[in-house]
Amino acid sequence: MTEPELYAPGPANLARVQKDQGQTGKEKWTLILVRELRHSPEKVWQALTDPAHLREWAPFVTDGSLGAVGTVNLTWVAKPTPIETKVTRAEAPKSLEYGDMRWELEGSGGGTRLTLWHKIDSRFIAWGAAGWQISFDVLERFLAGQPIGRIVGADAMKFAGWQRLVAEYAKQFGIEPPNRLPKGTQKS
Secondary structure, eight states, X not given: OOOGGGOOOOOSOSEEEEEEEOTTSOEEEEEEEEEEESSOHHHHHHHHHOHHHHHHXXXXXXXXXXXXXXXXXXXXXXXOSOEEEEEEEEETTTEEEETTEEEEEEEETTEEXXXXXXXXXXXXXXXXXXXXXXXXXXXXXXXXXXXXXXXXXXXXXXXXXXXXXXXHHHHHHTSOOOOSXXXXXXXX
């Protein structure tokens, strides 16, 4: 395993946002991230759906495969309580939808163009973009057989490059960079 200290995230350039109006009138944003991976859609699909693979890179764990329509318990790193999550679409190796996330995989030049749409509270948008960028970097190394270990939650916030990424995404999205966790949010 490569030492995480040898990893440094690149510049904030993977995300864009779309503002949505939630049903309750509360503003939600959709964070859209695109990543070109050097691996086949089938290999990327396995990393997106297999619980053992998700534990290597994703900011959550599941108690079952995300590769079929049905219900799983999904536990985010910063929130210890599992959330019952419905997989509403699973078309291997092209399209996956569950909870507030939709993934599209498209073959591209011998690899995969991976696109994630994640509906997220506006208070977390810069953190979400930074966190997903780091997770995608970890995913790329995991798929290449050079794992560096998952960097998520409070560990990501302590990681070199985190504050820079958050500030860059906040500027890119035209929002104030958060300087502390919103009330009710806990670090783990």
